[in-house]
Amino acid sequence: MTPTVLQSASATLDVAAFERKLRAAKAATVPLTTATAAQKNAALRRISDAILADAGRIIEANAEDLERGRANGLSAGLLDRLALDERRIMALAHAVDDVIALPDPVGTTTRGSRLPNGVSIQQVRVPFGVVGVIYEARPNVTVDIAALALKSGNAVVLRGGRAAESSNRLLVDVIRGAIAEAGIPADAVQTVDEFGREGGTLLMQARGLVDVLIPRGSAQLIRTVVESSTVPVIETGAGVVHIVLDESANEHWAVDIVRNAKVQRPSVCNAVETVLVHKAAAQRLLPSVLTALRADGVTVHADARAHEIFPDSIPVTDEDWATEHMSLDVSVGVVDSLDEAIEHIRRYSTQHTESIITDDLGNAERFLAEVDSAVVMVNASTRFTDGGEFGFGAEVGISTQKLHARGPMGLPELTTTKWIVRGSGQIRE
Numbered sequence: 020m021t022p023t024v025l026q027s028a029s030a031t032l033d034v035a036a037f038e039r040k041l042r043a044a045k046a047a048t049v050p051l052t053t054a055t056a057a058q059k060n061a062a063l064r065r066i067s068d069a070i071l072a073d074a075g076r077i078i079e080a081n082a083e084d085l086e087r088g089r090a091n092g093l094s095a096g097l098l099d100r101l102a103l104d105e106r107r108i109m110a111l112a113h114a115v116d117d118v119i120a121l122p123d124p125v126g127t128t129t130r131g132s133r134l135p136n137g138v139s140i141q142q143v144r145v146p147f148g149v150v151g152v153i154y155e156a157r158p159n160v161t162v163d164i165a166a167l168a169l170k171s172g173n174a175v176v177l178r179g180g181r182a183a184e185s186s187n188r189l190l191v192d193v194i195r196g197a198i199a200e201a202g203i204p205a206d207a208v209q210t211v212d213e214f215g216r217e218g219g220t221l222l223m224q225a226r227g228l229v230d231v232l233i234p235r236g237s238a239q240l241i242r243t244v245v246e247s248s249t250v251p252v253i254e255t256g257a258g259v260v261h262i263v264l265d266e267s268a269n270e271h272w273a274v275d276i277v278r279n280a281k282v283q284r285p286s287v288c289n290a291v292e293t294v295l296v297h298k299a300a301a302q303r304l305l306p307s308v309l310t311a312l313r314a315d316g317v318t319v320h321a322d323a324r325a326h327e328i329f330p331d332s333i334p335v336t337d338e339d340w341a342t343e344h345m346s347l348d349v350s351v352g353v354v355d356s357l358d359e360a361i362e363h364i365r366r367y368s369t370q371h372t373e374s375i376i377t378d379d380l381g382n383a384e385r386f387l388a389e390v391d392s393a394v395v396m397v398n399a400s401t402r403f404t405d406g407g408e409f410g411f412g413a414e415v416g417i418s419t420q421k422l423h424a425r426g427p428m429g430l431p432e433l434t435t436t437k438w439i440v441r442g443s444g445q446i447r448e
Contacts, residue, residue, distance in 0.1 A: 041228040043206040044174040056123035062201035067115040069197040074108045080185040096286035096345035101156040111162045117412030118166045139441040144434040146172035148230040155180035155236040161190045163413035171433040174207040178219045223248035256419025257343045258288030258371040263360045264296040265377035279400040282315045289404040293350045295360045317347045324353035340367045372404040393426040
């Protein structure tokens with residue numbers, strides 16, 4: 020075995036054991052690379068069946084995490100993301116089933132040509148190799164990422180954080196057992212949770228053993244990984260998400276869309292955090308929109324003009340505009356023009372998702388063209404920014420960067436490409 024290359028500041032951490040896990044994952048990529056779609060689908064089918072069969076044990080393990088989270092003062096938003104019940108476990112299994120139904124991207128040709136001398140050139144999709152994922156309080160990610168990684172021919176190393184430690188440990192055990200029964204190496208799915216926070220640091224340093232790293236979680240977590248990692252990172256972003264109510268916005272659409280975007284599941288990254296309304300429509304729209312939100316327990320953080328129209332609100336701050344609340348809180352402001360709304364988004368957005376409610380086709384097209392976010396919408400809830408809703412089955416995450424992948428990421432985003440050249444004795448003149 021190659022000598023240890025990783026180093027830790029902790030004298031108690033078994034760095035050699037950590038590295039052995041990563042090397043085992045690397046070794047598992049060899050049979051994964053040549054596994055057929057049928058073989059990978061058979062492994063995924065066993066995962067789906069095993070999750071349902073072990074639902075009771077998973078709920079018990081999750082209850083331990085929830086109890087510990089409440090004792091440690093975990094926020095309501097994070098507790099919601101952490102929680103698993105029968106319905107959510109069934110959704111996890113169904114997400115794996117959805118991945119089974121998707122076409123295998125590995126080996127597909129993205130482009131190609133034949134030179135005049137007969138040399139054939141093809142660019143084909145291939146797995147990354149070992150995908151590392153650092154996330155927090157999200158046991159669903161354990162299943163989603165494992166399923167997508169396996170279907171795209173990758174091994175995966177998971178660092179799920181202490182908040183979901185019991186849930187993730189059991190889920191990884193279930194997944195490893197299921198894929199081993201299907202003839203896929205169990206080491207294709209690894210967790211390094213037992214190494215604690217230092218394990219996450221080592222994962223960020225494991226260039227050469229880990230091919231790409233994906234952080235999912237808070238803005239602070241993502242920023243730490245992006246700034247500290249020597250492994251290439253696909254940046255998934257926090258969601259300071261905006262909805263603009265244009266002068267011509269349909270009142271019923273405005274109420275329904277804003278309410279859905281804020282209330283349906285406020286703890287997720289595609290929930291709306293800021294609502295901006297054109298001054299010419301503020302008196303017409305804000306009373307009904309904000310009354311509906313307050314009826315669902317939403318705290319409205321309003322600027323001076325919005326507060327004048329809706330006194331049942333608290334003053335908004337500059338910090339509010341830049342905050343991903345992940346709770347039943349929303350920031351509301353009145354703008355003088357669409358230009359001002361777009362400028363506000365440029366200043367405060369995390370470039371995740373923005374939507375405009377309008378009956379003006381020109382303003383709709385301007386918004387789509389000028390707003391530079393991963394997903395830009397017209398007359399639709401921001402909650403649609405999701406791999407499942409986009410038809411990807413489970414999702415890797417929602418990328419807010421511009422290199423390699425942007426927006427919801429599915430199977431193709433877990434592949435890279437290589438060039439295959441076939442000749443018959445040709446030489447370059």
